[in-house]
Structures are given as C-alpha cells and as structure tokens.
Amino acid sequence: MRIEEVDGLRIATFGGGPRTIVAVHGITASLMAWQAVGRRLPDGWSLVAMDLRGRGHSADLPGPYGLERHAEDVLRVAEHVGAGPGAVLTGHSMGGYVAALAAARRAFSRVVLIDGGLPLPLPPGMDPDEVMAATLGPALARLRQTFPSAEAYLDFFRAHPAFAGFWSAEVEEYVRYDLTGPEGALRSRAVPEAVAEDGRWLLVEAARIGEALQAVEAPVCLLRAPRGLLNQDVGMLPDDLTVPWLARLPGLKDEVLPDCNHYTILFDERCVATVVERLTS
Numbered sequence: 001m002r003i004e005e006v007d008g009l010r011i012a013t014f015g016g017g018p019r020t021i022v023a024v025h026g027i028t029a030s031l032m033a034w035q036a037v038g039r040r041l042p043d044g045w046s047l048v049a050m051d052l053r054g055r056g057h058s059a060d061l062p063g064p065y066g067l068e069r070h071a072e073d074v075l076r077v078a079e080h081v082g083a084g085p086g087a088v089l090t091g092h093s094m095g096g097y098v099a100a101l102a103a104a105r106r107a108f109s110r111v112v113l114i115d116g117g118l119p120l121p122l123p124p125g126m127d128p129d130e131v132m133a134a135t136l137g138p139a140l141a142r143l144r145q146t147f148p149s150a151e152a153y154l155d156f157f158r159a160h161p162a163f164a165g166f167w168s169a170e171v172e173e174y175v176r177y178d179l180t181g182p183e184g185a186l187r188s189r190a191v192p193e194a195v196a197e198d199g200r201w202l203l204v205e206a207a208r209i210g211e212a213l214q215a216v217e218a219p220v221c222l223l224r225a226p227r228g229l230l231n232q233d234v235g236m237l238p239d240d241l242t243v244p245w246l247a248r249l250p251g252l253k254d255e256v257l258p259d260c261n262h263y264t265i266l267f268d269e270r271c272v273a274t275v276v277e278r279l280t281s
Helices: 031-038 067-080 094-103 129-145 152-159 170-176 192-204 206-215 239-248 271-281
Strands: 002-006 009-014 021-023 043-052 088-091 109-112 222-225 253-256
Touching: 002 067, 009 031, 021 031, 021 067, 021 094, 021 271, 031 043, 031 170, 031 271, 043 067, 067 094, 067 192, 088 094, 088 271, 094 109, 094 192, 094 206, 109 206, 109 271, 129 192, 152 170, 192 206, 206 239, 222 271
Parallel strands: 021 043, 021 088, 088 109, 109 222, 222 253
Antiparallel strands: 002 009, 009 043
C-alpha cells in the first residue's frame, strides 16, 4: 500500500498494474475498507482508494460536504493518478452514490456499485432528520464517543452485530486506522458534521442520484448484501427497492452475494473474491 496526498486528500494505491480501479468508501468508513480487495487483485491491476473529505486522514479538509463535493474529489484523484476512460470506478455504500455522480460526469469502462448507489426515497410524510436519526443514529453516536484505549475500540466493533462472529486481521486494521486522539480519550476520525450532512444529502437529493444513474454510459454492475448494517435480515437495497430500477436501467446487472451483510461484503474472503472478479473480469 503506497500513501500520498492530493490537495489534502489521502490516497492509497494497492497493486502496481497499469489497469486502474478507483474506489470510494462509505459514509463513516475510510480507504481501509478497500484493503482486502486491493490486496487480492490479479497481476496487471492497481486500486486507488481515498479517505473522503471529513474521514480518515482527510478529516481536516473543510466542508461543505455533500455527495457532489465528494464526486469532485474522486474525479480529481482519478485525474491525478492518470485513470483514463479505461479505468473502473467502484463505490461501497455511500461511495456507490458518489461513484454514480462521478460516472455521470466522465467516462469509465465499468462502474461497480457495492450495496449502494440506488436512490433511497424518503417515506411519505417523513422528515429527513427523523429518518436520519433512525438509520444513522447509532453511527453518529459512536462518532461522538471516546474510548479509553485502542483495545476498548476494538471490543466495541467485535460486539457490533455486523462483526459479531466475524473478525479478521483486516477488519482489525480497518478499525485501528480509524482511531485518533490522546490515550484515554480516543475517538473515530470521521467528523460527525460531515456524516450528518452527507446522510441528509442522500435522503433529500434522491432524484439527483436517479438522474446520474440514467446518465452513466458505462456498464453498471450492482452487488448486494442480503443482510443490513446491523446484520438484520433485510439488506440496505432490498428487492422491492431494486426491482423498479432494474426496469428503468435495462443494462444494470444485479447480483446478490449470499451470506453476508453490508460490511462483510468487503471483508469475507468469498465475497471479496467475487468483488475482485466483477471489478477485473
């Protein structure tokens, strides 16, 4: 993994091949969400991931946030690393929405959306802030917590429903990378205000995501997890949300990866093998 900075954005490159994948992480994640994929690329490929504005080692970059701002950052990174029209663009969770916005603005050879990217319409009569509290509330609470030690933070994630019963060295690296602050008062690097602003954008700008998806000229592949953020039985993109978009986007390829949740889709060996194949085949 090679680290550099582009206008204050930290980027990491896995692999050394000439064929490039640009990868975008989720709303409270970091570039380390892509390490398992990046380390398993076939010869001839490289994967470039970045810490989005307000996350990881890009946390100090100022707002405004919002997914269009992230898409601008992604395109700037793609230009910096020389990722031309033959490059692949991928995004996980919120990163899938950012990838859709970026791919609507310039050519990529393929776009792979991983458990994200399809508009999440507001339920009728619901306030965006109420929906945010219901969906992102636990994540925002964690971002405002402090932890006495790195081990306490690891224990928090070991007990998280998405990781309970599933742990690996790469998950541990992902969690440790997120820590900052003094011993005794460690916290996540993700900026709560950035997460809240991006979460609200996702809800109120669903129409813009839909327009972007329809403007993407590259082939689009959607990989879904059958279980959700808390390992619940309903995934982030259930069939009743996905099926109408398959009708609206005839070229969209949809695939459910069995026996994983919203997080483990990027860490479970079996899922990672499929993700790598869809990115590079």
